[in-house]
Amino acid sequence: MKTPRTPNRRTALAALAFTAAACAVMPAAAQGTWPSRPVKIIVPFAPGGTTDILARATAAELSKAFPHPFVVENRGGAGGNIGADAVAKAAPDGYTLLMGTVGTQSINKWLYAKMPFDPQKDFTPITLVAGVPNVMVVPADKAKAAGINTVADFIKYAKANPGKLNMASSGNGTSIHLAGELFKSMSGTYMTHFPFSGSGPALLSLVGGDMDVMFDNLPSSMQLIKAGKLKALAVTSAQPSAALPDVPTVEQAGQLKGFDATSWFGLLGPAGLPPDITNRIQQEVAKSLATPAMKEKLLAQGAIPSGNTPAQFAQLIDSELKKWQPVVKASGAKVD
Secondary structure: OOOOOOOOHHHHHHHHHHHHHHHHHOOHHHHOOOOOOOEEEEEOOOOOOHHHHHHHHHHHHHHHHOOOOEEEEEOOOHHHHHHHHHHHOOOOOOOEEEEEEHHHHHHHHHHEOOOOOOOOOOEEEEEEEEEEEEEEEEEHHHHHHHOOOOHHHHHHHHHHOOOOOEEEEOOOOOHHHHHHHHHHHHHOOOOEEEEOOOHHHHHHHHHHOOOOEEEEEHHHHHHHHHOOOEEEEEEOOOOOOOOOOOOOEHHHHHOOOOOOOEEEEEEEEEOOOOHHHHHHHHHHHHHHHOOHHHHHHHHHOOOEEOOOOHHHHHHHHHHHHHHHHHHHHHHOOOEO
16 A cells, blocks of 8 residues: 655645635635624715715614624715725725715716716625605704795795805715706706715805705704704605605795705625625615614604615616716716
């Protein structure tokens, strides 16, 4: 009986090299149990806005479901493009996710002359977290002083003071910006647009009196409305919001037939995110959104929870890209 030969150094090195090469091409999920370290959710806007609120609520729920925490990192600028681009160029290993918005995934492509990423090809849709109406808000003290109680009052005041009103937004090309542009176009009014790095800073300026109006996402304005610092004139959706049952739609209050501008927020990963990771995240988000506590929390803020499948979310992004292209063109908004 022959004694097996001990592998020589060259053979051993070759085996190690083969193993390393094989590991390099294996999906991240196959190399070990995911997640084996904290997962980062990038919010492409400043803290305090609806994107940030929903990302933190989602991260808290996912942290309960997985052995490692999901942490939020705010990386604002360029209408959300800076943060979204960081995710588009990240490794598809499940450790860098994006809380994308209708702006980053469906509007910016038509607004910006040069885009650092493709909103469809460079991402893996995971799930829609929630949809929300925007709300037309003005500083309560300014509204009282000017006798503005309705959208019709605001339109009359704006036409009497052309170019004197300042309109805040969370950034160029965001749904907040375009809701305002749509309002200006349909109402025949003009306000100077001031883009901020997110809803948080924009709201601070609005409450401080430097800005006169904002078409903010409802969740980020809700507490200021309840505190009496902001007056809600109307919601921008086609239907009234259950969170503000006494507030009419822009169409109802301003006689602007067909006015409809809503926002949505969802999780995405870089293109090539392994299906098993994609599906695990989607399933846990859907499970958390179905709980009475999470439903109540989001609905109280004016957000409508979703948790749909990756395929359904991809279809939404495609349809929204088609919807917003003519709106951006008609508004004349453009960012170089």
